[in-house]
Amino acid sequence: MIDEVKRVAAFCAGGSGGEHGGNPAGVWTGAVLPAEADMQRVAAAIGYSETVFAAPDGEGAAAGWRVRYFSPESEVPFCGHATIALGAVLALEHGPGTFALRTNHASVSVESKVESGAIAASLVSPPASGTPAPRAIVDEALALFGYTDADLDERIAPALANGGAGHLILALKTRAALAAMRYDLAAGRALMRREGWATIALVHAETPRRFHARNPFASGGVYEDPATGAAAAALAAYLRDSGWPEPAIDIVQGEDMGVPCRLHAQALPGRGSAVRVSGRARLIGEGA
Known part of the structure; x- marks a missing residue:
């Protein structure tokens, strides 16, 4: 599983030298979410502040994604930078667009597209x-x-x-x-x-x-x-x-x-x- 995790820096700083900085997150996508203990183990091994796990939430193109977020020590209800990182991976795997996400507690979305060779993403948070x-x-x-x-x-x-x-x-x-x-x-x-x-x-x-x-x-x-x-x-x-x-x-x-x-x-x-x-x-x- 660890080898299946993509590493993405989110909220990068730009400039004439290109994208740099950004908060790294692990991103795992698959057909079915792994067991909770396995997700926690992988997040601890990756060592980033967050690793997000995503699987299709039903069948069909409009099904959306079921997501869970893990830090090295615990599960968290929502993580913004990991959501941006997930949006980047989904855009690369499925093309630019808006992706519906279902967390443990809320429905959110992330939109991603390519701008000047870089990936730009925006999430809509739960009620805040x-x-x-x-x-x-x-x-x-x-x-x-x-x-x-x-x-x-x-x-x-x-x-x-x-x-x-x-x-x-x-x-x-x-x-x-x-x-x-x-x-x-x-x-x-x-x-x-x-x-x-x-x-x-x-x-x-x-x-x-x-x-x-x-x-x-x-x-x-x-x-x-x-x-x-x-x-x-x-x-x-x-x-x-x-x-x-x-x-x-x-x-x-x-x-x-x-x-x-x-x-x-x-x-x-x-x-x-x-x-x-x-x-x-x-x-x-x-x-x-």
Whole structure:
């Protein structure tokens, strides 16, 4: 099975030198989903923050795909960068188009096409929303990273948000504070698993449209995820629902890891509605 997994970098940064960076994901496709234990074993062996498994969801051209997502340590309900990676693989195997996906908890879709020799993909998330986070939870998260209230951006209150998976969002006042992010992995894992968060999304608003982000993913056994589409959907939905002036945002992520990533998130109209998250993808070599 491991030899059947394709490796794809999602949310790549572009430029005159071509596609680079991007968050790597494993992508397995087959006629029937493997046993859960086998999927978990393969995800651990691949070692990426996420590996997605997909099989036809019924018969016929319009059947769609049944998908499940696994980190090295656990299954997660939804993963944006792995969905973008899956869209790239499906486009290569079946041609460009829009593919319906059924997760454990929701119906989503991914659209993929080739643009200037690169694969461009966009997903439509499950319904997404956010609410202000309780004070006690905020205090615990700030202590985890060594931040204080003085580090927070008063324009964006700390929030619990969901774009297919749960996230705590902490908006920081300065880019320097974001760059200084440090935490204990075991303590972060305990907090995130207790609260049911996929990641903690640390963000900085350079402008109302341009954000920088870092996503500790201790719940999945990963210190930091270079690009997190589900968290981007959660952030964009929370900003929309709280009256942020820009309905669409660009997110720069992975730079502090040396893995540049770019995401675009467009919150669809209506409180609690889905978010369209877009980016570019590229195939990467085995072992990359």
